Amino acid sequence: MSCKTLMIQGTTSDAGKSTLVAGLCRYYKNQGIKVAPFKPQNMALNSAVTVNGGEIGRAQAVQAQACGLEPHTDFNPVLLKPNTDIGAQVIINGKAISTMDARDFHDYKTTAMKAVLAAYERLCNQYDLIIVEGAGSPAEINLRDRDIANMGFAEAVDCPVILIADIDRGGVFAHLTGTINLLSQTEQDRIIGMVINRFRGDISLLQPGIDWLEDHSKKPVFGTLPYLHGLHLESEDSVSIEQAEHIQTETTLNIVVPVLTRMSNHTDFDPLRLHPQVNLQYIQLGEIIPKSDLIILAGSKSVRADIQFLFENGWQDHIDQHLRYGGKLLGICGGFQMLGQHIHDPSGLEGHAGSQAGFAYLDFETCIETEKQLRQIKTQFTFTEAEVSGYEIRAGKSTGKALANPAVIAENSESAISEDKQIIGTYIHGLFDTDSACQVLLSWAGLNNPETINYVQITEEGIDRVADCIKENMDLSTIEKCLEKYYP
Numbered sequence: 454m455s456c457k458t459l460m461i462q463g464t465t466s467d468a469g470k471s472t473l474v475a476g477l478c479r480y481y482k483n484q485g486i487k488v489a490p491f492k493p494q495n496m497a498l499n500s501a502v503t504v505n506g507g508e509i510g511r512a513q514a515v516q517a518q519a520c521g522l523e524p525h526t527d528f529n530p531v532l533l534k535p536n537t538d539i540g541a542q543v544i545i546n547g548k549a550i551s552t553m554d555a556r557d558f559h560d561y562k563t564t565a566m567k568a569v570l571a572a573y574e575r576l577c578n579q580y581d582l583i584i585v586e587g588a589g590s591p592a593e594i595n596l597r598d599r600d601i602a603n604m605g606f607a608e609a610v611d612c613p614v615i616l617i618a619d620i621d622r623g624g625v626f627a628h629l630t631g632t633i634n635l636l637s638q639t640e641q642d643r644i645i646g647m648v649i650n651r652f653r654g655d656i657s658l659l660q661p662g663i664d665w666l667e668d669h670s671k672k673p674v675f676g677t678l679p680y681l682h683g684l685h686l687e688s689e690d691s692v693s694i695e696q697a698e699h700i701q702t703e704t705t706l707n708i709v710v711p712v713l714t715r716m717s718n719h720t721d722f723d724p725l726r727l728h729p730q731v732n733l734q735y736i737q738l739g740e741i742i743p744k745s746d747l748i749i750l751a752g753s754k755s756v757r758a759d760i761q762f763l764f765e766n767g768w769q770d771h772i773d774q775h776l777r778y779g780g781k782l783l784g785i786c787g788g789f790q791m792l793g794q795h796i797h798d799p800s801g802l803e804g805h806a807g808s809q810a811g812f813a814y815l816d817f818e819t820c821i822e823t824e825k826q827l828r829q830i831k832t833q834f835t836f837t838e839a840e841v842s843g844y845e846i847r848a849g850k851s852t853g854k855a856l857a858n859p860a861v862i863a864e865n866s867e868s869a870i871s872e873d874k875q876i877i878g879t880y881i882h883g884l885f886d887t888d889s890a891c892q893v894l895l896s897w898a899g900l901n902n903p904e905t906i907n908y909v910q911i912t913e914e915g916i917d918r919v920a921d922c923i924k925e926n927m928d929l930s931t932i933e934k935c936l937e938k939y940y941p
Contacts, residue, residue: 507547817853
């Protein structure tokens with residue numbers, strides 16, 4: 454293998470690893486280099502369907518886009534999708550193999566590492582440069598044994614590491630020095646430099662701290678990246694409850710999304726958050742539920758537990774009232790399953806075995822099956838000629854009378870629209886990514902003359918913006934010299 458490899462590790466989760474990898478991927482692609490992203494192990498409920506029919510973390514799909522590539526399972530060979538506080542579905546090379554608790558997965562790591570190294574080797578045979586993203590922090594003492602996500606991987610493939618920290622969180626110097634000090638000597642030697650992320654203010658006031666950090670650690674700071682206001686890149690996992698700054702008018706469409714305990718693929722709603730005519734609000738436990746034109750029930754990794762959560766927090770009464778006053782209701786994937794009569798999980802795939810009553814707005818039931826269905830879909834609505842493009846990631850199979858009146862035309866893809874057209878349910882994620890489909894759904898929800906926003910272009914501009922920021926604020930020539938030393 455002759456490819457070069459550079460790994461980005463962070464002092465914390467959400468330090469900026471995913472964004473830095475995406476930006477570096479786009480920068481090197483623009484230099485004419487065959488570059489690919491890689492994340493050995495990801496834990497996230499936001500996932501994407503690949504061209505080879507597998508499932509990977511959504512962040513790696515964005516990084517693939519930055520490289521000009523279609524998402525592939527080799528970019529993220531191990532994906533963990535939590536379905537309880539101590540357990541997760543384990544996905545290897547794009548396919549779900551089992552549900553394990555933390556201790557079982559710890560024992561399984563040696564097997565998972567084989568899949569990681571095999572995927573990495575396949576990429577090295579195809580690309581000139583691999584940009585690797587770590588997971589969480591490499592200084593988690595309790596996770597060091599059999600590590601496959603951070604330094605365990607870096608040591609296995611002998612690659613250099615850049616450490617990134619988020620100064621906007623505070624304590625950036627403690628984060629960086631503390632992380633380095635908790636590593637073994639060989640791991641410390643592997644770190645070629647550091648990056649400070651999301652800085653606001655006068656850089657000259659930060660310089661004394663950078664000088665101290667470089668002198669103390671004997672490692673260079675390759676750059677300080679500014680806080681990029683208004684940047685949009687899809688989140689790896691955490692739900693952003695920040696509201697987009699739109700001018701509210703009488704014609705603004707108000708959309709409410711309850712935040713579920715195991716909410717998945719909330720990136721479905723990013724185009725709505727960015728839409729100038731939409732006020733999208735995520736409603737968390739304990740918050741007052743406002744009046745709205747549209748309520749959306751999102752996907753969930755534990756549908757039965759999450760609908761029980763909604764029952765317990767008064768959403769049944771609120772949705773009933775919402776529908777009585779003519780509001781619209783949309784369920785996507787797990788949210789679609791909640792619209793039916795019952796959800797059955799006889800094998801306990803998403804928690805303990807059993808059944809749970811749904812909201813019973815539509816006449817159908819769902820059974821959670823062992824075999825997960827993964828597919829990319831391009832079709833159209835039944836009530837308009839507008840195209841729908843998206844993807845399905847689901848283990849449920851729905852049956853019942855309501856499905857005889859589908860919302861979309863797609864073989865082997867259940868959906869439904871109520872007779873009064875107030876309620877739509879579908880398994881398709883990414884509904885709002887396509888301009889035509891987004892316009893249709895916003896019109897259905899009550900928005901007059903909805904604008905198009907070209908979500909794909911917004912994502913491309915976000916990636917380009919990060920790449921330009923890296924080019925302007927990082928010492929890329931020194932990084933490349935370090936790579937030359939590693940790979941003479």
